[in-house]
Amino acid sequence: MAEALLEIAGLVKRFGGLLATDNLHLAVRAGEIHAVIGPNGAGKTTLVAQLQGELKPDAGTIRFAGADVTRLKPHQRAVRGIARSFQITSIFPDMSALDNVALAVQAHAGHSFGMWRSAATEAALRTPALAALEQVGLAERGHSVAAHLAHGEQRQLELAMALATRPQLLLLDEPMAGMGKEDAERMVRLIGGLKGSHTVLLVEHDMDAVFALADQITVLVYGRVLATGTPAAIRANAEVRRAYLGDEVAP
Amino acid sequence: MVIDPQLLAFQALNGLQLGVMLFLMAAGLTLVFGIMNLINLAHGSLYMVGAYFAATLQGWSGSFVLAALLAIPATLVLGVAVELVVLRTLYDRDHLDQVLATFGLILFFNEAVRIVWGPSALFMTTPDFLSGQVALPFGIIYPSYRFAIIAVGLAVALFLYGLISHTRVGMLIRAGASNRAMVGALGVDVKFLYTAVFALGTALAGIAGLMAGPILSVESGMGEPILILTFVVIVIGGIGSIRGAFMGALLIGVVDTLGRSFLPGLLRATFNPQVANAAGPALASMLIYILMALVLAFRPQGLFPARAA
Amino acid sequence: MTATSRRIVLRALVLWGGLALLLVLPPAAALADQPFYLTLVTRMLIFAIAALSLDLILGYGAMVSFGHAAYLGVGAYAVGILAYHGVNAAWIQWPVAIVASALVAALIGLVSLRTSGVYFIMITLAFAQMLYFLGISLKIYGGDDGLTINARTDFGGVIDLASNVVLYYLVLAVLLGFLLLGQRLIASRFGMVIRGAKSNERRMRALGFPTVRYRLVAFVIAGTMCGVAGVLLANLTNFTSPAYMHWTRSGELMVMVILGGMGSLIGPIFGAFALLALEEVLSSYTQHWQFILGPVLILIVLFAKRGIYGLLGAARESAAAGPPAAGPPHG
Numbered sequence: 001m002a003e004a005l006l007e008i009a010g011l012v013k014r015f016g017g018l019l020a021t022d023n024l025h026l027a028v029r030a031g032e033i034h035a036v037i038g039p040n041g042a043g044k045t046t047l048v049a050q051l052q053g054e055l056k057p058d059a060g061t062i063r064f065a066g067a068d069v070t071r072l073k074p075h076q077r078a079v080r081g082i083a084r085s086f087q088i089t090s091i092f093p094d095m096s097a098l099d100n101v102a103l104a105v106q107a108h109a110g111h112s113f114g115m116w117r118s119a120a121t122e123a124a125l126r127t128p129a130l131a132a133l134e135q136v137g138l139a140e141r142g143h144s145v146a147a148h149l150a151h152g153e154q155r156q157l158e159l160a161m162a163l164a165t166r167p168q169l170l171l172l173d174e175p176m177a178g179m180g181k182e183d184a185e186r187m188v189r190l191i192g193g194l195k196g197s198h199t200v201l202l203v204e205h206d207m208d209a210v211f212a213l214a215d216q217i218t219v220l221v222y223g224r225v226l227a228t229g230t231p232a233a234i235r236a237n238a239e240v241r242r243a244y245l246g247d248e249v250a251p
Numbered sequence: 252m253v254i255d256p257q258l259l260a261f262q263a264l265n266g267l268q269l270g271v272m273l274f275l276m277a278a279g280l281t282l283v284f285g286i287m288n289l290i291n292l293a294h295g296s297l298y299m300v301g302a303y304f305a306a307t308l309q310g311w312s313g314s315f316v317l318a319a320l321l322a323i324p325a326t327l328v329l330g331v332a333v334e335l336v337v338l339r340t341l342y343d344r345d346h347l348d349q350v351l352a353t354f355g356l357i358l359f360f361n362e363a364v365r366i367v368w369g370p371s372a373l374f375m376t377t378p379d380f381l382s383g384q385v386a387l388p389f390g391i392i393y394p395s396y397r398f399a400i401i402a403v404g405l406a407v408a409l410f411l412y413g414l415i416s417h418t419r420v421g422m423l424i425r426a427g428a429s430n431r432a433m434v435g436a437l438g439v440d441v442k443f444l445y446t447a448v449f450a451l452g453t454a455l456a457g458i459a460g461l462m463a464g465p466i467l468s469v470e471s472g473m474g475e476p477i478l479i480l481t482f483v484v485i486v487i488g489g490i491g492s493i494r495g496a497f498m499g500a501l502l503i504g505v506v507d508t509l510g511r512s513f514l515p516g517l518l519r520a521t522f523n524p525q526v527a528n529a530a531g532p533a534l535a536s537m538l539i540y541i542l543m544a545l546v547l548a549f550r551p552q553g554l555f556p557a558r559a560a
Numbered sequence: 561m562t563a564t565s566r567r568i569v570l571r572a573l574v575l576w577g578g579l580a581l582l583l584v585l586p587p588a589a590a591l592a593d594q595p596f597y598l599t600l601v602t603r604m605l606i607f608a609i610a611a612l613s614l615d616l617i618l619g620y621g622a623m624v625s626f627g628h629a630a631y632l633g634v635g636a637y638a639v640g641i642l643a644y645h646g647v648n649a650a651w652i653q654w655p656v657a658i659v660a661s662a663l664v665a666a667l668i669g670l671v672s673l674r675t676s677g678v679y680f681i682m683i684t685l686a687f688a689q690m691l692y693f694l695g696i697s698l699k700i701y702g703g704d705d706g707l708t709i710n711a712r713t714d715f716g717g718v719i720d721l722a723s724n725v726v727l728y729y730l731v732l733a734v735l736l737g738f739l740l741l742g743q744r745l746i747a748s749r750f751g752m753v754i755r756g757a758k759s760n761e762r763r764m765r766a767l768g769f770p771t772v773r774y775r776l777v778a779f780v781i782a783g784t785m786c787g788v789a790g791v792l793l794a795n796l797t798n799f800t801s802p803a804y805m806h807w808t809r810s811g812e813l814m815v816m817v818i819l820g821g822m823g824s825l826i827g828p829i830f831g832a833f834a835l836l837a838l839e840e841v842l843s844s845y846t847q848h849w850q851f852i853l854g855p856v857l858i859l860i861v862l863f864a865k866r867g868i869y870g871l872l873g874a875a876r877e878s879a880a881a882g883p884p885a886a887g888p889p890h891g
Binding site for chain 3: 052054073074075076078079083084086090091092093094095099102103104106107108112113114115116117118119120122125161165
Binding site: 284290337340344346347348350351352354355356357358359360361362363365366475476479482483485486490529532533535536537540543544547548551 | 618624626671672674675677678679681682683685686687689690693694696697698699700807808811814815818848849850851853854855856857858860861862865
């Protein structure tokens with residue numbers, strides 16, 4: 001078994017009296033798409049926020065690529081290769097789509113204290129940014145102001161920004177949220193295309209998408225891991241069916 | 252250097268007196284901010300207008316009590332008028348807009364009082380029944396009027412505590428400070444609640460202005476120095492928190508007063524007189540800002556933040 | 561001609577025409593025997609520098625600094641105190657003023673940038689007030705009354721600042737230099753980070769930017785530029801005083817930025833000219849001009865947020881999104 005890229009051990013997060021993350025253990029191997037599912041309030045977004053560094057866990061450790069990152073700040077983790085897309089689209093609405101992605105490239109292309117040369121003419125930023133836009137199918141929309149893009153396009157843009165940072169680990173928090181059928185299918189194809197080249201931790205409610213994409217699935221309930229396994233194993237797991245999936249979802 | 256304990260007690264009381272004045276200002280400002288999300292620079296103008304009303308009424312009637320009874324409602328009416336005409340349109344604006352528009356209000360009010368009352372300062376006298384001294388334990392003699400300020404300030408603090416923790420209005424205020432959307436959901440007339448809260452804040456500023464009248468000169472622009480001190484109080488105490496405003500106000504009042512009276516002397520005891528004479532007053536005037544910086548270094552949300560987030 | 565292209569032509573006319581007017585103003589004022597206008601416009605240009613520096617952080621970085629006049633005072637006091645001790649040489653005065661304002665901005669920025677939103681506004685205001693009181697407590701340097709400066713900065717005969725005309729051109733050159741610098745800065749990598757942090761700070765951190773560090777550098781740059789404006793102001797008035805740091809001065813700088821149009825560097829220049837001209841005109845009619853200015857300000861905030869330069873149809877690249885966000889809460 002390959003060494004895990006991401007290893008979470010004994011993670012605990014409390015909000016007042018509520019245990020949002022309850023002694024959670026989880027490992028994600030390099031190159032796999034690992035889906036995290038669970039009912040609302042299971043602590044999925046809280047988990048993502050702790051992995052990215054916006055929330056500090058109360059206990060436990062997060063190891064990433066062999067190093068303990070539990071105490072690192074979001075920007076430090078981003079530099080080490082953890083990229084996140086947010087449940088609610090998080091882009092730079094007043095900038096062009098290309099500028100959005102170029103800024104993502106810039107985050108990982110040396111320091112940004114250059115104050116004289118125009119960033120808009122720097123090939124080192126623009127070329128990879130265009131490539132990332134192309135990868136998600138937004139090449140034509142590069143010069144549109146991000147706020148004017150359709151909802152589905154904005155989600156694609158956010159994915160392009162995450163990809164442009166050349167991450168080792170992508171944390172995707174409900175990338176299909178609020179999408180129509182067509183957009184969602186395109187997003188599934190996009191994420192599927194990352195298999196093998198990227199490691200993805202995917203939080204998603206759309207079960208069709210999860211079972212189509214995931215190599216591994218972890219089911220969270222009340223901040224605890226109920227089960228982890230291949231899609232087939234999860235589907236067959238009686239406890240999971242009872243607690244969450246329900247009979248109508250499983251075929 | 253030996254610090255005379257009686258002088259120390261006297262100055263500590265002065266600090267307390269400044270503290271309760273700051274609390275009256277900070278309580279209104281922090282409520283308005285916590286509930287309406289409005290940063291109101293013109294809060295100092297209401298304090299100034301309160302002092303002008305009181306000084307004028309005392310001049311006419313010769314009675315401090317009558318002046319107090321009329322000046323506070325008059326200030327309140329003016330404050331509500333300002334809320335209805337200008338501030339109400341600012342609740343949904345960003346903080347920059349609020350700052351600029353209320354800055355415009357300050358310019359307006361500072362000039363308006365010059366037009367109405369002329370450029371020179373007005374003076375109020377302490378009422379006869381408070382013109383003497385009170386004898387406190389340990390042989391401390393303290394002016395009755397200043398002692399009365401402390402008493403009124405503490406009484407208002409108690410009243411606010413009771414209002415906010417034990418009444419339905421207080422419940423709404425607390426709910427508003429932590430979750431604005433919820434108040435609307437409770438079926439409360441939000442506009443009315445806002446006006447009421449603003450009126451309460453105005454009344455507190457009016458009381459502060461009235462009480463400051465006899466110890467300061469009543470003049471145009473008198474509201475802003477205390478406004479900026481009040482900001483320091485709120486930053487230290489935590490925005491939106493009455494308890495924070497109270498603790499912050501007393502802390503700032505005492506530190507500022509004691510710093511100004513004893514720091515130069517303490518420096519003289521340690522350094523040579525020339526250095527001490529130059530640096531003492533400078534350091535004393537910077538003390539509370541340094542304190543603010545220290546608090547922020549460890550507690551960016553202030554000592555008693557109203558919201559956990 | 562379409563409305564858009566008409567506006568572009570109009571804007572170019574205003575900009576280049578304005579620059580031409582500024583260039584010929586000193587001889588024109590001399591011909592008309594109106595030296596007052598030279599002083600007035602020099603003053604406008606100096607405040608344009610200060611407003612431009614504030615716009616760098618306010619308009620592009622959403623850092624609502626309500627204490628920007630502090631640096632005006634630091635720059636002016638650097639000149640005044642050195643001159644008081646007989647040091648007039650430019651090669652000492654300018655570096656000292658620049659280092660001092662950068663240092664003060666760094667200290668204020670270090671504390672205030674730990675917070676955001678309304679805290680930031682109050683803290684920057686409080687620190688400026690602290691410096692104001694510090695100025696008052698410096699009795700040997702005039703305290704409340706201020707400090708008269710006997711001689712202007714000495715450039716060793718290269719530039720003779722004793723002449724008001726030379727001073728005028730120096731001020732204009734500094735303004736144009738800062739304008740160029742600012743334009744480059746905003747379009748650079750650094751500028752992109754500052755604008756990104758204004759637009760969506762959370763996203764910036766998720767991308768890997770330590771935003772506070774970049775903000776601090778921008779804050780220091782703006783403070784330093786304003787310090788230079790202070791140096792020039794002290795030279796113009798031959799005087800420095802705590803009044804330069806008064807909180808109303810900081811408020812006026814913000815008004816200039818908004819009045820001119822936030823989020824373009826040209827805007828604040830228009831704003832500085834407009835506000836000072838308005839003050840000049842109003843005060844010639846009545847001593848109570850602030851009674852009129854106050855409500856005018858409120859009306860501008862409520863109804864004319866795009867500012868003068870915005871009315872000229874300036875392309876407001878990133879500013880299309882309008883007012884700065886109050887900044888997301890930290891932590």
